[in-house]
Amino acid sequence: MIKIYIDTDVAYNNFDYEARTLIKAFYPKRTITMEECDAFMQVNIVCKENLLKISFYDSEDKLILEDSKEYVDIKSTLDRLLYDMLVRITGNEQPWGMLTGVRPAKLAYAALEQKKNPKEVVAYLMDNYRVSERKAVLALEVATNEQRVLEGIDYENGYSLYIGIPFCPTTCLYCSFTSYPLALYSKLVDEYLNALLKEMEYVANAFAKRKPDTVYIGGGTPTTLSPQQLDLLLTNLFAKFDLKDVKEFTVEAGRPDSITKEKLLVLKKHGIDRISINPQTMKQETLDIIGRRHTVKDVLDAFALARECGFENINMDLIVGLPNEDISDVEATMNIVKGLKPDSVTVHSLAIKRAAALNMFKDKYKELSINNTNEIMNLTYDYAKSMGLEPYYMYRQKNIAGNFENVGYARPKSEGIYNILIMEEKQTIIALGAGASTKMILKDGRIERVENVKDVKNYIERIDEMIERKRQAFTEYNVV
Numbered sequence: 001m002i003k004i005y006i007d008t009d010v011a012y013n014n015f016d017y018e019a020r021t022l023i024k025a026f027y028p029k030r031t032i033t034m035e036e037c038d039a040f041m042q043v044n045i046v047c048k049e050n051l052l053k054i055s056f057y058d059s060e061d062k063l064i065l066e067d068s069k070e071y072v073d074i075k076s077t078l079d080r081l082l083y084d085m086l087v088r089i090t091g092n093e094q095p096w097g098m099l100t101g102v103r104p105a106k107l108a109y110a111a112l113e114q115k116k117n118p119k120e121v122v123a124y125l126m127d128n129y130r131v132s133e134r135k136a137v138l139a140l141e142v143a144t145n146e147q148r149v150l151e152g153i154d155y156e157n158g159y160s161l162y163i164g165i166p167f168c169p170t171t172c173l174y175c176s177f178t179s180y181p182l183a184l185y186s187k188l189v190d191e192y193l194n195a196l197l198k199e200m201e202y203v204a205n206a207f208a209k210r211k212p213d214t215v216y217i218g219g220g221t222p223t224t225l226s227p228q229q230l231d232l233l234l235t236n237l238f239a240k241f242d243l244k245d246v247k248e249f250t251v252e253a254g255r256p257d258s259i260t261k262e263k264l265l266v267l268k269k270h271g272i273d274r275i276s277i278n279p280q281t282m283k284q285e286t287l288d289i290i291g292r293r294h295t296v297k298d299v300l301d302a303f304a305l306a307r308e309c310g311f312e313n314i315n316m317d318l319i320v321g322l323p324n325e326d327i328s329d330v331e332a333t334m335n336i337v338k339g340l341k342p343d344s345v346t347v348h349s350l351a352i353k354r355a356a357a358l359n360m361f362k363d364k365y366k367e368l369s370i371n372n373t374n375e376i377m378n379l380t381y382d383y384a385k386s387m388g389l390e391p392y393y394m395y396r397q398k399n400i401a402g403n404f405e406n407v408g409y410a411r412p413k414s415e416g417i418y419n420i421l422i423m424e425e426k427q428t429i430i431a432l433g434a435g436a437s438t439k440m441i442l443k444d445g446r447i448e449r450v451e452n453v454k455d456v457k458n459y460i461e462r463i464d465e466m467i468e469r470k471r472q473a474f475t476e477y478n479v480v
Helices: 015-026 074-090 105-113 118-129 133-150 182-206 227-240 261-269 284-290 296-308 327-340 374-386 417-424 456-461 463-477
Strands: 002-008 041-048 051-058 063-070 158-165 211-219 248-254 274-277 313-320 344-349 390-395 406-410 429-432 437-441 447-451
Touching: 002 015, 015 041, 015 074, 041 074, 051 074, 063 074, 105 118, 105 133, 105 417, 118 133, 133 390, 133 417, 158 182, 158 417, 182 227, 182 429, 182 456, 182 463, 211 417, 227 261, 248 261, 248 417, 261 296, 274 296, 296 313, 296 327, 313 327, 313 374, 327 374, 344 374, 374 390, 374 406, 390 417, 437 463, 447 463, 456 463
Parallel strands: 002 041, 158 211, 158 429, 211 248, 248 274, 274 313, 313 344
Antiparallel strands: 041 051, 051 063, 344 406, 390 406, 429 437, 437 447
C-alpha cells in the first residue's frame, strides 16, 4: 500500500483525488489509502502559507525525497511538483504526463481556438503538462480533425439523439455497461421497446422546434433486436422526428453473432449507412476467454455481408490490453483488420471497471495477464495511418491499461460526428432508454444531466417517471 497524509489550510477539496490519481499512474498495482497502515511508501503533502511541500518516506519512515514550491494556483503546482518527484523516484515518465482528465484533446482544441499554431500547441502540452511529444502530436491531430468535422454544426438550435438498446448476446468479461444477456431477458424486449417508444414520443414533441444533427443507436447491442423489432423502432423514429437533414445516423451492430442479412436490409431500408462491427480482437483464444461466443470467421463473414448489402461506412472497435495478449497478437489483429479495409477503426485501451467480472472475481482470473505498452499504442497508430485513417476523437478512462487512451481513426468524411460531440461537450445530447444519460449544454457553458434508471425492469415500470424527469429538466433549463 501507499499511504497519503495531507495537512493543509488551503481551501482545495481535491488534494486527495489529485494525489491518488497521479501516484496510481506510477504505481498501478498498489492500493492508495489515507488510512493508518503498514505502507510500502508514505507521501506527506503539507500546504500552508503559500508553500507546498511534498515528502516521500519508505516503509521504515526513511526520507526518500522531499521538495517544496511556492504556489499561486494550487492545483497546477501540486500536479507538477508531485509528477516531477514521482519521475525522479521511479525513473519513469507517463505518456500523458500529469494529465488525469478524460479528454486530453480538449486542451489542444482550446489552444487552436486561441489561434496558437501547431508548434505552439505541442510545446504548450509538453511544457505545461509534461505530455510526451508523440502524445502531444496525437492530441493536436485529433483537435485539428475535430474542428474540421464539427464545422457547420449548429450547437444552439440542433441536438444529438442517443437511443440505448441494453441487450447483448452475452456479457463480456471486461464489460460494465448497462447490458443484459438476451437469453435471460428476451421476454422483456417487447415491453422495453414499448416504454422506449413512449419516451421517444415525448422527446420528439418537446424538441419539435429543434432538429437532430446526429442519431446514434447503441447499447448493449442494438442488433440483438429481431428484424421486426428493429423495423418497428426505426419506423417510429422516422415518423416522430424530422430526420431529413440529419448529418449522421449510426447503428452499433457490434457483435457479429447478432448480425444477419435480414437485419442489415432493415437498416438499409431506412437509409442507415454507418454501422459498427466490433471484433475487439482477431485472436480466437482471447475471444473465448472474454466470453465473446463467436469466431474470428464470424467477424469476417459479418463484415463481408455488410459490404455485400451496400454499407459503405463501417467502423470496427478493437481493444488492446486484453487478457494474455502481447504486441504480436495485436499486430496479427491489425493485419487482418487492414485487409478488410474498414472506413474507421476505434482502438480502446482495456479499462477494467469495478462492476466488470474481471474485477469482481479477481481470484478466478488471477492467472490472466493484462499487458499494454507504449509500443502497442504506437503500433496501432502506425497501422491506422498505413490504412489511410486519421485520428479524429480520443478519450481516456479510469483504470485504463497502461494509463493510455482510446482513439478513433477514420477516413476523411467517415468520422463519427456523434463521437466527437459527446467528447467535446459542445452540443446537447438527449439520451433515451435504460441507463441513458442526457447531457444538456446550457448557453452559459454549464452542463446539466438527466439520468434514466439502469435496470431494464425498473425502466419499463417507471417510464412515466423517466419522462417526468426530462420534462422538469427541460423546463428548468429552458432547452426546448
